[in-house]
Amino acid sequence: MSATDLYLLHANAVPLTADGRVLHLELRSGEVANNIVTVGSEGRGEILASLLDGTTTTAAGTPKDDNNDNINDHDNNTKNGSSSTTTTTTRRSKRGFVTHTGTYNGVPVSIVLINMGYPNMDFFVREVRAVTTGPLRIVRLGSCAGLRPDLPVGSVAVASEGSVMIRQNPDAWEGTAARGETQGEPYLFHGVAPADEELSEALLKELKRSLDGKAGGSDGGGGTAVVGCLNASADSFYSSQGRLDPSFEDRNSDILSSLLERHPSAGSFEMETFQLLHLARLCRKSKVQASAATIVLANRIADDAIAIDRISRIERAAGEAALRAVTSFGDP
């Protein structure tokens, strides 16, 4: 076995395995669609996969086989009445990514689980781009904390105004790499990366159709509003989002107020949207249209958190809306 059996391309570019797959997502050309909904939790990915054409059972119970590849053939009897067979393929990578590829109302679409954090979003965008050609349309369906009274728990924020990024500045504790003396404010505010207007509008329209006012009330959890706003992404769920933890020297007590002072329209706080929108702009290999919808699981102003039994209902309705929105322009 030669030393190149792991990577076909060299160590200083985008490495591919011997069977032509990108290293971390384990996908090759043809295994991911140009329309994509990306999610952060495995359960949400399975709910969305169960909505694809011809999928009559959820993917939750599908076995994890040795080939790491899982193909379900179904008679397509749920949506368009066709009698043709529809296939949904599920691939799990050793690095925690899961990709379901099939069709929604006949349009090819993939659902990609990336777990959490902006480096994972970076792996996803770059490795999907490496094994696709032509335009990409990417919708993130995530979860977030709400930053405004009009985004109570159970509502959905669309990042139609784009996203800013907040990161901890380690130099304020450790010193700079060059000089070794501590330097700068403890948190850095970056941005704004804009969202794609056309895709954001489609997402707002479809989410309102599925959700607005519909999933709230009965459990005392408030209404289900759909609101376009500015997103804020952070490099930590804890320090950079201003959550207080006496176990760490975080110097973060004023982050929330600083953010809202700089950006009064900031509505959602999470960890991935900025990198998606930013990389969509940096791509020079065909167009990447990107936007994000995030379900509000906590509200930082009301100091409130969602009841757990509401989440999967909202994920399902928001998932249907995200699939309708991303496929509404056809196959790019």
Place this chain on the structure above:
Amino acid sequence: MSATDLYLLHANAVPLTADGRVLHLELRSGEVANNIVTVGSEGRGEILASLLDGTTTTAAGTPKDDNNDNINDHDNNTKNGSSSTTTTTTRRSKRGFVTHTGTYNGVPVSIVLINMGYPNMDFFVREVRAVTTGPLRIVRLGSCAGLRPDLPVGSVAVASEGSVMIRQNPDAWEGTAARGETQGEPYLFHGVAPADEELSEALLKELKRSLDGKAGGSDGGGGTAVVGCLNASADSFYSSQGRLDPSFEDRNSDILSSLLERHPSAGSFEMETFQLLHLARLCRKSKVQASAATIVLANRIADDAIAIDRISRIERAAGEAALRAVTSFGDP
């Protein structure tokens, strides 16, 4: 069901689920040891779990049950000859973390899979700290690219000189949040966060005992050196590590040379070590001792990559060394 059934603590602190578990790792007090080896890939976690006392089969084939909890009882007949029963518990969280807890030579230890990227390391350190008391000892066993000729593929780098962090500066493309004009260099160099000396020394000693010169040669893949050096962590496997991808406007062609000019002792390039060492220093709830060993899968100077069949052999030998090192001081 009340709105607090998901989170026991409020939205502005460290949230816990109704059964007392931290939200993303899904662990509660007693489910994670104070000695920990943390890994990035599921397979590596399973190899290490198979080395725990009384574990006679690998965890790879264990089922994923509905309770998300998996307890293996074994007669402890492999290491110390005792006839008592040893238990290894495996917990998989919905967010992609997997924790195996048991004992190694009778000392409690956990193996925690965190996947990739520094925000995942942040989740791990903060949530483990939230559900433990007393000192913590944490060894990362990861993979990396080698930056020096004395770290060929198959060798192991110990971050005994600490770690620096390199991140993309989005303001150089998107503009600052405050002013909207582009600003600064495209990449920011942060650091140095030091490693714990005592734990680094134990790690070097045990790795040399298991590996130095032993696992190389026969497949033409070079020797297996164990080298103490400075680590460099990055927020991307691609742009911030200077890998060239014509699909994106990355402006990153001089990162490798800039890093080696600033830090000639930099030996390993990966994504997580800095955040581990940095958070160990920021912790004010008992002491956290932390160090990291990373297996060299590619060498950026030689432009070489490892043969895939060598990896699991080295992971197993390095895993044994990491378990010996982290447990060598007893239960903290």
